[in-house]
Amino acid sequence: LLVLSVGGITTNLMIPIFTGRSTLSWLGPYFTLPLVALVGHAIIRHRLMDLRIFISRGLAYALSMAGASALLIAGARLLFPTWEVETPLVHPNFVIVALVALAMLSSPAQRFFSRVMDPYLFRGGIEYSSALRGATRRLSRLMQPAELAAELRQILAEVLMPESFTMLVKSFESDTFEDLTANATQAVDVQALSALRLGHSDTTVIVVSPAQETGLVKSAHEALRAAGAEIVVALGRRGQLLGVVLLGSRRSGDAYFKNDLLFIEALTDLASIALENAMLYRQRIQMLEYSDRLLESLDSAVVAIDITGKMTSFNRAAKELLSLRDDHRGALMSILPSEIGWALVLAISGGWHPREVEVTIDHVIRDVLHVILSTAVLHDDEGRVSGALVVVTDLSTVKALERNQRRIEHLAIMARFYAGIAHEIRNPLAAISNFIAMLPDRFDDPEYRDTAVRILPMEVSRIVRLADRLRLMAPSEGGKLSVVSIAPLLHDIVAMHSPTAQEQQVKIDLHCPDDLPKIQGDPSQLVQLFVNLLRNAIEAMPGGGTVTIDADQLVGRSAAGSIVVRVIDEGLGVDPTVRAKIFDPFFTTKPSGTGLGLSICREIADFHRARLTLLPRSILGGTIAEIEFPCMAAEPKQT
Missing domain, CATH: 3.30.450.40 (GAF domain)
Known part of the structure; x- marks a missing residue:
C-alpha cells in the first residue's frame, strides 16, 4: 500500500507541480488501480466501513451535487449570459461545484439531507x-x-x-x-x-x-x-x-x-x-415438578393450608385417605376431620406443634381410623408465618400387623400351654391307671384301699385344677371393652379377699383416689388380673405381712396420661436369674403351682394395651407388680 501510494502521488501530483510537465502521468493508473483494489479489499475483509452505506450514500451525494450544480450553472447562464466570455483564473463552473460541495458538507445540509432524502434513498435498510x-x-x-x-x-x-x-x-x-x-x-x-x-x-x-x-x-x-x-x-x-x-x-x-x-x-x-x-x-x-412427584409418591397424606385456613395443595394419598377431590383446593379446612383441623390451627397459632402423635379420626367409609399426625409451619421470604402443613400416616396396616402378631404369640402360648397340659395330665392319669390296673388283684387289700382313697381324689383334683386353668386361658378371645372405673373395682376386690388374707396373717392396704380417670377394659378380665396378682402377693408371704395396693395417675407420657396400679408385697422377692422366665407358661417357683397365673396376667394386660412389669421392692426383699393402663381422652364438660 505504501509503495502504490507513493508511486501514484509522485507521478500524478508531485512531478507536475515541481517540473510543470506530466511526462510520467501515464504511469499513474498502474499505481492507482492496485491501490484502489487493495484498499477496497481491506475495507471489506477487515470491516473498516460498511460499503453498502458508503456506496449508497456516496452515490446519493454525487447525484445531489450534480443536480444542484447543474441547476445553479444553468441559472447563472440565464442571468449572466456574458460570464463565460471573460477568462478568469478559475472557471466559474468549478466555483459553483465547489460551493455546492461545501454547502452539502455543512451540518444543516447534512440534517436536511438525512431527513428528506434518507427515507427514499435507503428504504429497506436496517433500523x-x-x-x-x-x-x-x-x-x-x-x-x-x-x-x-x-x-x-x-x-x-x-x-x-x-x-x-x-x-x-x-x-x-x-x-x-x-x-x-x-x-x-x-x-x-x-x-x-x-x-x-x-x-x-x-x-x-x-x-x-x-x-x-x-x-x-x-x-x-x-x-x-x-x-x-x-x-x-x-x-x-x-x-x-x-x-x-x-x-x-x-x-x-x-x-x-x-x-x-x-x-x-x-x-x-x-x-x-x-x-x-x-x-x-x-x-x-424442575424443583416444583420434583416436589410434586415426591409428594405424589408418598404413602402418607400431606395437606397444606394458607394463613386463612384454605387448602392450597394435597397429594394423592390425601385424596384416598381423607376423601378429598381436586375441586377441594381453595376450600376451607373445615371439610377435614376435626383432629387434623385442630392440629393445623394449633400449629399456625404457635400453641402446639404435634410430632408423630397417634390419634383416631372418624372416617366416612372405614369408621374409626388410627393415624399418626405431624405438623410443620410454613414461612414466607420475610420469615412470617404463611401457612402450615400436616402429614397423616395411616396405621391400619400396622395395627393389623400388631393384631396378627398378638394372635401368633397367643397361638404359640396356647401350643406351649396345651403341651404342658398334656404333660401335667399324663402324671395323674398314670397314677389313676396304675391303681385301676391293681384293682382286681388287690381289691380286698385294706392297705390298697386306704392308699387309693387318699391318692385318687388328689390326682383327680389336680386334673380339675388344670382344666380350670385351661378354661381361663386365652382371655382376649372373648373380652369386650367398655368404660371401666378402676377405683370401685379395686375396692370390691379388697373387700372380698380381706377376710381370707387375714386368716393367713396378711393385711391389705388400698390407696386409691376416687377421681381416677376411666379406662377401656373388660371388667371380668380386670378382676381376674388383680385377683391373680393379689393371690401371688399373699402366697409370697407365708409368715404374714402387708400387701399394699397403690393406684395413681401419671401425666406426660401421652396426651391423656395413664393410670398405674402397683401390688406390693413383703415377701422374699423374685430371684434375678429367673426374672426373665417369670411370664412363661408353666414356669413356677412354687411346689404346687401350675405356672399359668402370671402368663394369664400378661395376656390380660396385652389385651388392654397395658404394660405389666415385676420390679424388686428393695434390696431386703419384696416384689412390686406394676400395671400401667392408658387413660381415655377427657370428655368435654357440659355447661
Whole structure:
C-alpha cells in the first residue's frame, strides 16, 4: 500500500507541480488501480466501513451535487449570459461545484439531507434501534431456555438473516453444554469454545478469523469455521458464562459490519439477562415438578393450608385417605376431620406443634381410623408465618400387623400351654391307671384301699385344677371393652379377699383416689388380673405381712396420661436369674403351682394395651407388680 501510494502521488501530483510537465502521468493508473483494489479489499475483509452505506450514500451525494450544480450553472447562464466570455483564473463552473460541495458538507445540509432524502434513498435498510426495542419487549417475558433460543433466533433472522444459528447453554451443575437448537450442520466442538476462554474477558462478540490468531486459539477458530460459525457470542452474567450463540455467514453473502456487531453486542446484554431468568425459571419448575412427584409418591397424606385456613395443595394419598377431590383446593379446612383441623390451627397459632402423635379420626367409609399426625409451619421470604402443613400416616396396616402378631404369640402360648397340659395330665392319669390296673388283684387289700382313697381324689383334683386353668386361658378371645372405673373395682376386690388374707396373717392396704380417670377394659378380665396378682402377693408371704395396693395417675407420657396400679408385697422377692422366665407358661417357683397365673396376667394386660412389669421392692426383699393402663381422652364438660 505504501509503495502504490507513493508511486501514484509522485507521478500524478508531485512531478507536475515541481517540473510543470506530466511526462510520467501515464504511469499513474498502474499505481492507482492496485491501490484502489487493495484498499477496497481491506475495507471489506477487515470491516473498516460498511460499503453498502458508503456506496449508497456516496452515490446519493454525487447525484445531489450534480443536480444542484447543474441547476445553479444553468441559472447563472440565464442571468449572466456574458460570464463565460471573460477568462478568469478559475472557471466559474468549478466555483459553483465547489460551493455546492461545501454547502452539502455543512451540518444543516447534512440534517436536511438525512431527513428528506434518507427515507427514499435507503428504504429497506436496517433500523437497529427499532430492532433493539422490539427485542427488549420480546425477551423480557418469562420463558424456558428452549423458547428463548427460538425467540432469539427469530430476532436475528429478521435483522441479520444468518444461514445457521446454534445456541448452547451451560448447565448449573456441571461444565457441559446443552444444545437448544436442532441443527443439521456439523456438530460444534465444545473444546474449541473452551480454548476461546469465553466468560474470562470483556469481549462478548468474537469474529471467527483463523488467519489473525495463533496457537490453540487459531485451532479453535478453524474448528468453529469448519462448523459453519462466523460469529461467536458469549452470554454471561456476573462473570459467569451461561451460554454461547454461534452465527453462520449471512444469506446475502455480506460480511458482518461494524453496525451489525454493535447491534449483536447490545442484543447480547438483553439475551444474557433473559437466559439467566430462563435458567432460573427452568430450575424452579424442575424443583416444583420434583416436589410434586415426591409428594405424589408418598404413602402418607400431606395437606397444606394458607394463613386463612384454605387448602392450597394435597397429594394423592390425601385424596384416598381423607376423601378429598381436586375441586377441594381453595376450600376451607373445615371439610377435614376435626383432629387434623385442630392440629393445623394449633400449629399456625404457635400453641402446639404435634410430632408423630397417634390419634383416631372418624372416617366416612372405614369408621374409626388410627393415624399418626405431624405438623410443620410454613414461612414466607420475610420469615412470617404463611401457612402450615400436616402429614397423616395411616396405621391400619400396622395395627393389623400388631393384631396378627398378638394372635401368633397367643397361638404359640396356647401350643406351649396345651403341651404342658398334656404333660401335667399324663402324671395323674398314670397314677389313676396304675391303681385301676391293681384293682382286681388287690381289691380286698385294706392297705390298697386306704392308699387309693387318699391318692385318687388328689390326682383327680389336680386334673380339675388344670382344666380350670385351661378354661381361663386365652382371655382376649372373648373380652369386650367398655368404660371401666378402676377405683370401685379395686375396692370390691379388697373387700372380698380381706377376710381370707387375714386368716393367713396378711393385711391389705388400698390407696386409691376416687377421681381416677376411666379406662377401656373388660371388667371380668380386670378382676381376674388383680385377683391373680393379689393371690401371688399373699402366697409370697407365708409368715404374714402387708400387701399394699397403690393406684395413681401419671401425666406426660401421652396426651391423656395413664393410670398405674402397683401390688406390693413383703415377701422374699423374685430371684434375678429367673426374672426373665417369670411370664412363661408353666414356669413356677412354687411346689404346687401350675405356672399359668402370671402368663394369664400378661395376656390380660396385652389385651388392654397395658404394660405389666415385676420390679424388686428393695434390696431386703419384696416384689412390686406394676400395671400401667392408658387413660381415655377427657370428655368435654357440659355447661
